[in-house]
Amino acid sequence: MSSKVVAIVGKPNVGKSTLFNKLIGKRVSIVYDEPGVTRDRIYEKVQWAGKEFKIIDTGGIEVEEKIFQDQIRIQAQIAIEEAEIILLILDGRNEIDKDDFFVVNLLRKSGKKIIVACNKLEDNKEFDYSIYKLGFEKYFPISAMHSEGVGDLLDEVVSNFSNDNENSNDHFKLSIIGKPNAGKSSLLNSLLKENRSIVSPIAGTTRDSISSFFQIDNLDFEIIDTAGITRKSKLVESVDHYALMRAMNSLAESDLSLIVIDATKEISHFDSRLAGYAFEENKPIILVVNKWDLVQKETNTMVEFEKNLRKNYKFLDWASVIFISALFGNRLDKLKEEILSVRTNLQRKIPAHLLNEVMMEIHQSQPAPSLKGKRLEISFIKQVEGKIPTFLLFVNNKNYAHFTYMRYLENQLRKYFDFRGTPIKLILKNKNEAK
Secondary structure: OOOEEEEEEOOOOOOHHHHHHHHHOOOOOOOOOOOOOOOOOEEEEEEEOOEEEEEEEOOOOOOOOOOOHHHHHHHHHHHHHHOOEEEEEEEOOOOOOHHHHHHHHHHHHHOOEEEEEEEOOHHHOOOOHHHHHHOOOOOEEOEOOOOEOHHHHHHHHHHOOOOHHHHOOOOEEEEEEEOOOOOHHHHHHHHHHHHOOEEEEOOOOOOOOEEEEEEEOOEEEEEEOOOOHHHHOOOHHHHHHHHHHHHHHHHHHOOEEEEEEEOOOOOOHHHHHHHHHHHHOOOOEEEEEEOHHHOOOOOOHHHHHHHHHHHHOHHHOOOEEEEOEOOOOEOHHHHHHHHHHHHHHHOOOOOHHHHHHHHHHHHHHOOOOEEOOEEOOEEEEEEEOOOOOEEEEEEOOHHHOOHHHHHHHHHHHHHHOOOOOOOOEEEEEEHHHOO
């Protein structure tokens, strides 16, 4: 099921960031009584009435050309395109002006559901009647600072989410992510063209995107399309930020992420941030080195490139590295084979008796280090349900576990069982707590 996205939009200084911070329960957006302070879109998760959705804070939109206004309009437009519901925030105390009308016209062109909140109305003050000129059916008086009326506003938001249960499916989801111009679109097109995929719009997704379906060896896959971000932005300095935000969104929805790396460029901070986020989210990963056809090669060029790559991604030593040319389709079969392998590894189930035989051997060959005269002892291990291979270990005292030994156990499980391409989760439970 895809995540729901709500964008907070409005002119400057109407309290968008105050509402955003109130909804997520922490101070993320900068709140300052001066227009133009919030320029970047910021994503956070919100839960209300049993439903979870993502909220995007955006910069204020104005008619008058001011510093950063082009950037603000572009990132606000992207937020609008990604959102299913738009929260239009007005300053309820003041008369409607040309900036409010400008924002409303922009929003109406999107065709999205618009919910209007009139902010800064503490103690049940009535909003300025000129607001009725905007022509909406409902207006929600709120005080974001004091949380007044915010509950009713959120009730309205969650009641307007589309029911996307009909769109949920058993397709294995891939996301193709990476730095702009690394070749995501070329890889997407190569995969779809060779497999004669069916491309169809899916209603109720996090943005008005196209999900693409294709097959490898008669197994169904869905690609969450993140391509095209560079075409939406005219500002070079903004591209990395927008691409990262969209990539993070797609990464969260996927079962396996293909991180595309441009072989002709130095590994960038953007690449590292993206890989780090994938790691933190416990996502299966394949590192796809693209544009390999453009690299001058000697005998050990590929070996040396992979060695350097792994130095930068030490935390992803379990991820495969595949070299391709998406444009010409070179080594695409190798990538498909690896996708199938990771999918198989992700779904692998190990019988309990075999797991315990292996764990006994691992534990006996190298016992846990002593901590203040105490040592971790493992009495039983079993695999439990999880999005990634997850193992429950019953121990004498989980406080005796050192992270280096847990990493050793993980590596040994990889040695005995093929979990290439996917993270492993180990959960410790004191055996005297088990029933």
